[in-house]
Amino acid sequence: MTVAGFRGVGPARILPIRPGPGLILVVGRNGSGKSSFAEVIELLLTGDSARWADRSSVWRTGWRNLHHPDPCGIEAELRVDGTTTPMRLRRSWTAGAGLADADVAGELSELRRPMELYRPFLTAAEVGRLVTGTPSALFDAIDAILGLDVLSTADQRLHAAIKPLEAAAKQHRADRTRLRDALAAIDDDRARRAAAALASADLAAILDEPLSGELIDRYRQWAILPLPDLGEVAALAEELRAMSAQAGGAVDTAVTVRLAELLRLALDHHDSARAGPCPVCQVGALDDDWRASAAATLEATRGTALSAQRATTRRAELVRRARAITANLSLSPAPDGLPVEPALAAASALRAALSAGEDLAVHLLTWYPQLVAAVDEVRAAAAEWLERRDTGWQQILPDLRRWADAAREVPQQASELADLKAARAWLKDAAIVLRNQRLAPFAAHAQQIWEELRQESNVQLGTMSLAGTATRRRIEFPISVDGADNGTALGVMSQGEMHALGLAMFLPRACASESLFRFVVIDDPVQSMDPSKVDGLARVLAAIATDRHVVVFTHDPRLSDAVRRLEIDAVTLQVVRAEQSVVSIRPTADPALRYLDDARALARSEEVDGDVRTPVVEELCRSALEYACQRVVWRVRTARGERHADIEDALQHAQKTTTLFALALFDDAERGGDVLGRLRNAYGGWAVNAYNLSRKAVHGGHPVADLPGFVSDTRRLAEALR
Known part of the structure; x- marks a missing residue:
């Protein structure tokens, strides 16, 4: 992992992790920047960090390093099982860019679902939430990895099919009750017969009686007979009367129009012939006085004619509307008993008067x-x-009628509902059996981890189980305290025990064989644990590290002390932060070098008898060389894209030192006979001597003339093999 300008890391720094399984401890005091590396791989793979989840915005605004904000970027190089080329994930930010504005390279959207199922990251804050979160959330997290989604989907489909049938049956019963109550309140023989026959075959005959006949239809037509509003018709009549008066009759309007035209022609004649006698009567004179009087008369006549024309047009429109009132009036035949004669007489009189063209308004x-x-x-x-x-x-x-139609479907729906309920009940029982079968290895692993972590605890954890359904689903932790059954774990556990239980829940899930991720990243798991539980945690991590990367970030020295004290094979990297966010990473105590440091110290000790020193030194040197060879095998074969399981199998079969050297030098376990020649040609006689003495250590101590020199040669060979 490479970090630059991010969180507590200023100038770019690389956190190296060798290929192959193993335990890596990244240690450093609070504020050293170590957790910044823990967040990097999570952020690159998921786009977020659990450390920031459910926190205020200030947690997301302080992500850029204060002292070296630019360049700012994070990168991780990962090996994908079975491939040769490493995969690189990267996020980088330009100056001033926000956290969500990163330039992303190598985003893995296809890992979203596996990441939800087998999340390989765990922060200190998440440890507590694993067991104190909602019961249903923890249930779903465990249930999801059991591979029983198909059963849940089938149950949901059955439930979806049952729900409308149950609702329909319930509604049918409720409708029958409602109809009976409504029929009881109706004073009608048909209603009484229907109430008695409800839900029986006789109801159909009652319902087939005609709903209404011709007589009822006629009464309904007259009951809702539409007429124009009386006020609107009266207003129309008054306007018609006014327009008739204004128009003054069609004849007067025509005379006025002809007079206006005659005056206009006379004025045109005067304008062209000037003053002279009237060309019509030959008596009057068309002089200037006449012209002025005639022009005034023409102007007045034109206004009168225009008003008369407008009034005539509006009166014609009103007449059309008045005639339409009776033309659109439809009076259907009336049944006997209705007093329709006055209405028919008034309609006939109105229609006759209007068609006669008399005074319409009147x-x-x-x-x-x-x-x-x-x-x-x-x-x-x-x-x-x-x-x-x-x-x-x-x-x-x-x-x-609707209820009777629905009643015909009830028998078939009831049969279908019974089948569906029986199917769901069977599926529920089968799911319990399958879930318990799938959960058993997971629960056993969690219980095994708890047994290691519970050191000196009085709490005994029983077999974990999934219980309940729907909104009551939960995970049960049956426990006993000093032999007394308490029924539930959370009520009696201390904070340290709660954290231990959280780890026992997380690790089996993250390390499931179906998981695509062959690594686990844990940030600060030691808090609240007493020393005995830290020893148990070291053993648990060492067991998991046999087949995957286990990277642990911690500020607590107790874990690294426990690893050394228990002689657990681990790589420890120390993170130190200087001023201006300058971070350095220092490897400490490589296992091979640790073996050799112990061998050198023992070889030079005068306090230990030589018969004791020699076999121990030889054994330590052999362990150092074998570890160096294993490291070479892991490096070469992962770079070639081999599967982890195949590499582990090859190492497991390389029981002899010679076979292990053959794998490291030639990548071929069958070339053990060529090891000495390669060592002599590549390095010299000192390498052959170191190899032979370390190989013979497994058969018992052999006299060594120069123990310190043997240790020195072994160190040189181990470093050469790297």
């Missing part, structure tokens, strides 16, 4: 009010008859 004001009054009387009589006739049967009949 006829409208005379006959239309009589028509409206007569029709209102008929409407009231028809409505009264319908009200007496309609006892509520017509209103409820459509509901009865």
Whole structure:
């Protein structure tokens, strides 16, 4: 991982992690910048960091380093199992860019779902949330990795099919109750028969009775007979009267128009012939006085003629509307008993008067009010008859028909509903069996981890199980305290025990065999743990590190002390932060060098008897060389794209030192006979001597004339193999 200008890291720094499984401890005091590296791989793979989740905005605004804000970028190089070329993920930010405005290279959208299932990152804040979060969230997180999504999907589909059938059956019963109550309130023989026959075959015959006949339809037509508003018709008549008066009659208007035209022609004649006798009567004189008088008369006549024309046009429109009132009036045949004669007589008189062309305004004001009054009387009589006739049967009949139609489907729906419920019950039982089968290895791993982490704890964790459904789903942790069953874990656990339980929940999930990620990144897991639990954590991490990368960031020296004390194979990198965010990373105690440092110290010790020193020194030197060879095998074969499982299998079969050297030198376990020649030709006799003495250590101590020299030669060979 490479970090520059990000969080606590100023100038660019690289955190090197060798290929192959193993435990890597990244140690440093608070504020040293080590957690910045922990956030890098998570941010590159997920686009976010759990450390910032659910925090205020200030946590997201302080991501750029204060002392060296530019250049700012993070990068990780990863090996994909089975491929030769490393994969590079990178995010970089220009000056002033926000966290979300990064230039992204190598984004892995296809890892989104695996990341949700087997999230390989764990921060100190997440440890507590793993066991104190909502029960359903923890249930879903574990249930998702069991590979039983198809069962959940099937259950959801069954539930979706059952729900409308149950709702329909419930609604059908409720409708029957409602209809019975409504029918009981209707004073009608048909309603009483329908109430008695509800939900029986006899109901169909009752419903088939005609809803209404021709007589009822006629009454309804008269009850809602539409007429133009009386006030609007009266206003039309008054306007028609006014327009008729203004127009002054069609004859007067024509005379006025002809007079205006005659005056205009006379004025044109005067303008062209000047003054002279009238060309028509030969008596009057068309002089200037006449012209002035004639022009004034023409102007007045034109205004009168225009007004008369407009009034005539409007009167014609009003006449058309008046005639349309009766033309659009449709009076259907009336049933016996309705007083329709006055209405028919008024309509006939109004229609005859209008078609005769008499004074339309007078006829409208005379006959239309009589028509409206007569029709209102008929409407009231028809409505009264319908009200007496309609006892509520017509209103409820459509509901009865719908209910009867639905009732025909009830038997089939009930059978289908019973089948679906039986299927869902069977699926539920089968899911419990399958879930327990799938959960068993996971629960066993969690219990195994807890047994290591619970050192000196009185809390005994039982077999974890998934319980409940829907909104009540949860994970149960049956425990006992000093042999007494408490029923639940969380109520009696200390903070350290809670963190241990959180790790026991996280690690089996992150290390599931189905996971695509062969690494685990844990930030500060030691907090709240007592020394005995730290020793247990070291053992757990060492066990997991046998087949994957385990990278642990911690400020607490107790974990690295426990690793050294328990002689756990691990690489420790120390992060030191100087002024201006200048971060340095120093490797400490390479396992091979650690073996050799111990061997050198023992070889020079005069306090230990030679018979004791020699075999121990030889064994330490052999362990150093074997570790160096394993490191070479991992480096070469991962670069070639081999699967981890194949590399581990090859190393497991290389039990002899000679075979292991053959793998390291030739990448061929069958070339053990060529090892001595290669060492002699490549390095010299000192390398052959170191190899032979370390190889013989497995068979017991052999006299070594110069133990310090042997250790020195072994160191040179181990460094050469790197």
